[in-house]
Amino acid sequence: MNDMSTEGYVTPDGRKIGGVMMEMKNITLRFGGVKAITDISFDIREGEIRAIIGPNGAGKSSMLNVISGFYVPQEGEVWFRGTKRPQMKPYQVAQQGIARTFQNIALFEGMSVLDNVMTGRLTHMKTGMIAQAIWKGKAEQEEVENREVVEKIIDFLEIQAIRKTPVARLPYGLKKRVELARALAAEPKLLLLDEPMAGMNVEEKEDMSRFILDVNDEFGTTIALIEHDMGVVMDLSDRVVVMDYGKKIGDGTPDEVRNNQAVIDAYLGVAHD
Amino acid sequence: MPEQLFFAAEVIMNGLMAGVLYALVALGFVLIYKASGIFNYSQGVMALFAAATLVGIMDGQVPFSHLINAILGTNVHHFGWHVPAVLAILMTMAVMVLLAWAVNRFVFKYLVNQEAIILFMATIGLAYFLEGTSDLMWGGQLKTLDVGLPQGMNATLDEVTFGMFGYGFFIDNLDIVASIVALILVVTLTVYSQYSKQGRALRAVADDHQAALSVGISLNFIWILVWSIAGFVALVAGIMWGAKSGVQFSLSLMALKALPVLMLGGFTSIPGAIVGGLIIGVGEKLFEFTLGGMMGGATENWFAYVLALIFLVFRPQGLFGEKIIERV
Ligand SMILES: Nc1ncnc2c1ncn2[C@@H]1O[C@H](COP(=O)(O)OP(=O)(O)O)[C@@H](O)[C@H]1O
Ligand SMILES: [Mg+2]
Numbered sequence: 294m295n296d297m298s299t300e301g302y303v304t305p306d307g308r309k310i311g312g313v314m315m316e317m318k319n320i321t322l323r324f325g326g327v328k329a330i331t332d333i334s335f336d337i338r339e340g341e342i343r344a345i346i347g348p349n350g351a352g353k354s355s356m357l358n359v360i361s362g363f364y365v366p367q368e369g370e371v372w373f374r375g376t377k378r379p380q381m382k383p384y385q386v387a388q389q390g391i392a393r394t395f396q397n398i399a400l401f402e403g404m405s406v407l408d409n410v411m412t413g414r415l416t417h418m419k420t421g422m423i424a425q426a427i428w429k430g431k432a433e434q435e436e437v438e439n440r441e442v443v444e445k446i447i448d449f450l451e452i453q454a455i456r457k458t459p460v461a462r463l464p465y466g467l468k469k470r471v472e473l474a475r476a477l478a479a480e481p482k483l484l485l486l487d488e489p490m491a492g493m494n495v496e497e498k499e500d501m502s503r504f505i506l507d508v509n510d511e512f513g514t515t516i517a518l519i520e521h522d523m524g525v526v527m528d529l530s531d532r533v534v535v536m537d538y539g540k541k542i543g544d545g546t547p548d549e550v551r552n553n554q555a556v557i558d559a560y561l562g563v564a565h566d
Numbered sequence: 567m568p569e570q571l572f573f574a575a576e577v578i579m580n581g582l583m584a585g586v587l588y589a590l591v592a593l594g595f596v597l598i599y600k601a602s603g604i605f606n607y608s609q610g611v612m613a614l615f616a617a618a619t620l621v622g623i624m625d626g627q628v629p630f631s632h633l634i635n636a637i638l639g640t641n642v643h644h645f646g647w648h649v650p651a652v653l654a655i656l657m658t659m660a661v662m663v664l665l666a667w668a669v670n671r672f673v674f675k676y677l678v679n680q681e682a683i684i685l686f687m688a689t690i691g692l693a694y695f696l697e698g699t700s701d702l703m704w705g706g707q708l709k710t711l712d713v714g715l716p717q718g719m720n721a722t723l724d725e726v727t728f729g730m731f732g733y734g735f736f737i738d739n740l741d742i743v744a745s746i747v748a749l750i751l752v753v754t755l756t757v758y759s760q761y762s763k764q765g766r767a768l769r770a771v772a773d774d775h776q777a778a779l780s781v782g783i784s785l786n787f788i789w790i791l792v793w794s795i796a797g798f799v800a801l802v803a804g805i806m807w808g809a810k811s812g813v814q815f816s817l818s819l820m821a822l823k824a825l826p827v828l829m830l831g832g833f834t835s836i837p838g839a840i841v842g843g844l845i846i847g848v849g850e851k852l853f854e855f856t857l858g859g860m861m862g863g864a865t866e867n868w869f870a871y872v873l874a875l876i877f878l879v880f881r882p883q884g885l886f887g888e889k890i891i892e893r894v
Contacts, residue, residue: 361780387782399777401770412770416782418763436761475781 301338304531311339313372314515315360315483320369322355329355330366331539337483342509343517344526347536348559353519354396356536357485360517361393362386388416392481394472396488396519402461406452406471407443409460413478414439446477449511450504466497470504477508484508486518490525502529523560527551535559572733577855578848583741585847586748587806591820592827592839593752594799600834601772601792604674604685608693610821612662612797615700617804617813619661621711622704623654629703651713655801662797663790665696670789697818706815711808715743744806751802752840755795764791826874832884841885846870 301311315337322330329352337343345353358364360371362383371378373389381389392413401409418435447453450470455463460471469489476484489505490498502525508514520526526533527547535543535550537559543550550556594609606612622629626645635641649657673688700706716739728734759765770778771788779785807817823846831842850869858865877884 363776363779382784383779384782384784387780393780395776395780399774399780401773401777403773404769408766412766412778412781415763415767415770479781 301340308340308510308531310341310531313337314339314341314374315517316372317356317360318370318372320356320359320366320371322352322359322364322366328539330359332368333534333536333539333541334369335534335541335544337515337517338532339515340509340513341515341532342505342530343515344530344533345517345519345536346521346523346526346533347542349521350538351536352539353536354487357393357487357517357519360386360483361391361485387479390416390479390482391485392476392479392483393485394469394476394487394489396491398465398468398472400460400468400472400475403459405457405459406463406474407447407456409471410443410447410474410478411439413475414443416479417442442480443478446474449507450474450477466493469493469497469501473501473504477512477514480512481514484514484516486516488519488521491521498525505529523551568731569733572731572735574852574855576735576737577851579735579737580741581848581851582844583737583745583847584851585844586741586745587803587810587820587843588823588827588846589840589843590744590748590751590799590803590806591824592831592843593755593836594796594803595824595828596831596833596836596839597755597799598792598796601768602674602685602789603682604689605682605833606796607686607689607821608696609796609800609824610818611693611696611700612665612800613804613807613821614813614815614818615665615696615804616658616662616797616801617711617808617817618700618704618709620654620658620713620801620805621709621808621813623657624649624651624713627704632705633702655713655805658801659798662801663794666790666793666797669793670786674789675786693818697815709808709813711805711813713805713809715740715805715809717809740806740810747802747806748840751799752836756836764788768792823870826870828884829874830877830884832886835884835886838884838886846873849873 301309303309313336316334317336318334320330320333321328333352333356345356347353355364359366362381362385365380401412404412417439447456450473452467452470452474455467455471460468463471469492473486473489476486486505490501493501505516505518506529509516518526518529520529530547532545533543533547533550534541535553535556537555542555542559543553545553591609591613594612595606598604598606598609621627626647626649628634628642628645631643635643669692673692674685677685677688718739720737720739720742723737724734759768767778767783767788768791770781770783771785775785778788804813804817807820811817827839827842827846829842830845831838831840850866853869854863854865
């Protein structure tokens with residue numbers, strides 16, 4: 294798998310994966326004395342489902358936060374579609390077409406599900422202040438188009454029944470789904486999911502897995518996801534980065550990673566005895 | 567007896583009109599508080615500053631003329647022109663946007679994620695700074711503000727009501743205009759915040775910063791927008807109060823009347839600011855009218871605060887505020 298050509302590769306199930314979309318080069322991130330990420334490099338390819346796994350505190354969320362601009366690494370470079378990315382604010386990263394969800398769910402609790410998903414369209418709303426305020430012509434047409442995209446996603450994720458419900462009233466599993474809907478509403482090029490299945494029951498996990506696969510398949514969205522559970526990751530992802538104590542200890546297909554001794558040790562706790 | 571009743575009705579009407587002005591100031595507080603969690607003590611001084619700037623621009627005053635003359639030994643005070651009211655209002659609004667930018671760039675940018683009390687202290691500092699700036703720019707003397715709003719008793723209303731009831735209602739034209747303007751302002755702000763892109767972003771930021779960032783909202787832009795809107799509301803309030811009682815320091819003190827209004831209406835509710843303002847306006851006028859004599863008069867000075875205090879005991883989140891639920 295290390296000799297993959299720059300043009301991409303074909304997965305065992307026949308999906309065509311493209312060239313490198315995002316490349317992390319020698320990323321190091323510190324919080325005071327704590328090294329959350331130590332000199333990690335990896336890439337994400339167009340159309341791929343890329344997983345980041347590792348034990349708690351390994352630095353997975355930190356890595357996602359670096360990609361989405363929430364954390365600024367002390368060292369290293371981020372390359373997006375062939376150009377080195379200057380230091381960017383989270384909102385600029387979002388405007389570039391990178392959407393995300395959070396490990397601890399960050400929704401607009403005071404708004405309805407529909408309004409939450411609508412905010413996902415903000416990066417696509419162009420019309421200026423005055424036109425919007427007066428609510429005529431272009432603004433109206435834009436609103437209609439945005440509503441169509443949003444309704445499609447709401448149907449897709451099967452949350453029609455709760456469209457008007459205030460988010461604060463939803464159970465945990467549905468909140469996770471609404472957060473995914475909001476990220477999808479941005480029609481992102483790259484979708485970052487931080488533990489999308491954490492805290493879910495088996496049935497909810499299966500639903501979420503299906504949605505992730507369908508998003509990748511139907512919209513061609515590139516996905517990077519963090520997951521704690523090895524089993525789920527093996528089923529979903531094309532390639533896996535394994536982290537432990539801020540370091541990369543494995544990178545490859547699920548099969549390669551599963552048979553990697555360092556990975557086995559990290560998961561069984563052998564290495565830290 | 568009916569005479570008394572009509573008189574009471576008139577008191578209520580006048581109370582409503584006064585309440586509209588309270589509501590206008592309270593609105594400025596609520597807008598900033600909702601979006602950024604900052605309780606902006608300087609809202610009243612912003613109104614003073616806006617009104618003084620408007621007068622200065624209309625009269626063609628040279629800003630900072632004292633300072634300029636002291637340094638350069640010149641003797642300039644006026645440009646020698648007069649700016650029409652509408653143009654001057656637009657120019658003042660531009661100054662308020664500039665102020666919004668500066669407040670964000672030089673103060674609150676450095677106070678991100680600080681505790682509410684620290685942000686509050688910063689706005690107290692801002693209030694004094696702005697008050698000084700206002701004096702330095704335009705002088706501290708009492709100014710009259712005349713943008714051509716109708717003043718004095720509404721004769722038509724007086725005649726019509728006299729014809730109908732044999733009792734002429736006395737309502738100030740300016741109060742009627744203020745009420746209409748406030749109504750338009752509230753409707754516009756509501757529609758804007760409900761349907762525009764920026765309005766959506768504003769509500770998103772007010773709800774959750776992290777989530778707002780993730781959907782591509784620039785917090786900096788929103789802060790400037792919010793302070794600009796608060797500046798606009800301050801300008802409107804400044805015009806109304808300034809036209810009524812002149813532009814002077816006491817104009818900034820009326821902001822303190824907004825405090826009981828907010829306690830009543832809740833710090834996070836736009837309808838609350840309006841209803842709270844009306845209740846206080848009517849309440850204090852009616853109280854003075856009925857019991858004022860017994861209590862030695864001038865009850866308007868304290869009535870609002872006592873009412874707010876009573877309210878705090880029974881409904882601390884205000885009429886419309888979000889219920890405070892302790893997380894355990
Ligand atoms: N904002 C932060 N401030 C300080 N330390 C942090 C912060 N975010 C993460 N860390 C630290 O970085 C390390 C990695 O955390 P994290 O990326 O959340 O791990 P994971 O998602 O793999 O469980 C931990 O030691 C954590 O305490
Ligand atoms: Mg994590």
